[in-house]
Amino acid sequence: MKSKNFVLTITMLLCATFTFAQTGAGNLMLGGTAGFDVEMIDGSDDNLVTIELNPMLGFFIIDNLAVGATLQVSSAKQGDHKNTGFGIAPFGRYYIGPGGIKLFVHAQFGYASFKFDDGGFELESKGSQLTIGPGLAFFLNDHVAIEALLAYDKGFGDLDGSSNIGLGIGVQAYLGGNE
Secondary structure, rough: HHHHHHHHHHHHHHHHHHHOOOOOOEEEEEEEEEEEEEEOOOOOOOOEEEEEEEEEEEEEEEEEEEEEEEEEEEEEEEEEEEEEEEEEEEHHHHEEOOOOEEEEEEEEEEEEEEEEEEEOOOEEEEEEEEEEEEEEEOOOOOOOOEEEEEEEEEEOOOOOOEEEEEEEEEEEEEEOOOO
């Protein structure tokens, strides 16, 4: 009886692994995050409005290990103060676990440039940024996942001294060979 349970358990695990083979070697991931934020500033009639877009493209070089790049585009405005940013960052991401929910570890290091306009006074800032953190991918089906990433960002160069911890939510499409 124990051998039947063992065989049944192994069969179920293999089926779950092959059913959710989105992170198999040769597959692509395409998606990213988008954000919109309105911050009310005490003592000011002007709210801080921020929009961010972070598309990403990755390729699974081996099972569960993706490498790729993400673009970072942002715009913020408060009254006459404007801030725009652009960055590109290569990344690596390793997925853990079979089935429809996978944990992952994400790391990226890239270049960022920010331009500040204070209604006549302009300043540009450039540097590098390291982002690392754990995440969770919840697969809605064989090709689409909603992801959450708890990330720590650290700036270098002109961005030295800046650091941030944040939670990002995004959507990824997994396309390719192991369908």
